[in-house]
Amino acid sequence: MSSIDYDKTFDATLVKRDQITHDTYLFGFQSDVDIQLEPAEHFQILMKDSDGIDINRNYTPILSQKRYFEVPIKIYPQGSLTPILAKMSINTRLQMQRKIGKLAYVGANKFIIAPKINKQFQIFKTILMICGGTGITPAYSIIKHVCQNKDPLQMHLLYANKTSQDILLKDQISKLQNECPNLKVTHILDKEPGYNGLQGYVSLNVLKSVFPSPNSETIGTYCGPTAMNKVVAELYKNYNLQTVVKF
Numbered sequence: 407m408s409s410i411d412y413d414k415t416f417d418a419t420l421v422k423r424d425q426i427t428h429d430t431y432l433f434g435f436q437s438d439v440d441i442q443l444e445p446a447e448h449f450q451i452l453m454k455d456s457d458g459i460d461i462n463r464n465y466t467p468i469l470s471q472k473r474y475f476e477v478p479i480k481i482y483p484q485g486s487l488t489p490i491l492a493k494m495s496i497n498t499r500l501q502m503q504r505k506i507g508k509l510a511y512v513g514a515n516k517f518i519i520a521p522k523i524n525k526q527f528q529i530f531k532t533i534l535m536i537c538g539g540t541g542i543t544p545a546y547s548i549i550k551h552v553c554q555n556k557d558p559l560q561m562h563l564l565y566a567n568k569t570s571q572d573i574l575l576k577d578q579i580s581k582l583q584n585e586c587p588n589l590k591v592t593h594i595l596d597k598e599p600g601y602n603g604l605q606g607y608v609s610l611n612v613l614k615s616v617f618p619s620p621n622s623e624t625i626g627t628y629c630g631p632t633a634m635n636k637v638v639a640e641l642y643k644n645y646n647l648q649t650v651v652k653f
């Protein structure tokens with residue numbers, strides 16, 4: 407059976423929850439149907455709060471097999487859904503929906519921008535990725551796919567966090583960087599005095615210092631907290647990138 411269609415709902419069981427940083431857990435779900443997602447695709451957890459109000463939230467797996475997927479989820483103590491997930495018993499059943507994102511990577515340097523309305527792919531030689539916190543998940547799924555398949559895509563990741571304790575998938579990213587010559591990773595931290603890498607927020611000077619000069623074969627991507635996304639969208643404009651997509 408092929409993968410379930412976009413926007414179709416399905417049931418899944420929570421089978422694993424391992425703490426991976428001070429505020430983030432790796433959740434593992436077993437689905438009743440084949441839900442193998444493509445790199446950067448996401449699903450939605452459909453839930454209602456105690457007043458019956460919908461609290462639907464999106465998540466991007468970093469591992470997606472036929473009926474099993476894993477996703478790191480940061481817990482917001484004041485959030486609506488994540489505190490429920492943090493306490494949920496293993497074997498709890500959840501309703502989910504497969505979603506179509508703003509960018510699909512179909513392999514061999516081919517990207518489909520706005521796949522909901524567009525079926526044509528575009529080829530890029532270089533991808534720039536600016537991610538903050540849990541915004542790493544779509545970038546990571548593309549990086550993993552490119553490295554595993556030895557696609558000739560040049561990848562530049564700028565990963566922003568508060569401190570080194572907040573960096574998600576640190577070991578996995580560093581392993582991929584060692585194994586995959588076309589991946590360049592730069593970390594930037596804004597609340598770790600004494601850190602001997604880049605410090606502060608992402609700025610135009612930071613982009614110029616870590617990314618290659620863009621051309622028509624470069625795609626810029628980003629995913630992070632709302633405030634960071636606004637800044638990065640402006641920075642990309644000033645960096646003269648023609649193609650920019652927020653995951």
Ligand SMILES: Cc1cc2nc3c(=O)[nH]c(=O)nc-3n(C[C@H](O)[C@H](O)[C@H](O)COP(=O)(O)OP(=O)(O)OC[C@H]3O[C@@H](n4cnc5c(N)ncnc54)[C@H](O)[C@@H]3O)c2cc1C
Nearest residue numbers: 448463464465466478479480482484485486487488540543
């Ligand atoms: C395409 C996509 C993919 C995503 N993938 C992932 C992923 O892989 N992993 C992941 O962890 N997250 C991911 N997210 C984020 C995720 O969907 C949720 O937004 C997140 O888990 C928070 O959900 P919540 O219901 O717990 O918090 P929310 O209730 O949405 O609140 C989040 C934070 O905002 C604060 N807040 C809420 N309302 C207000 C307000 N009115 N004013 C000020 N502050 C407020 C809350 O106190 C809390 O700190 C993704 C989002 C998108 C759009």
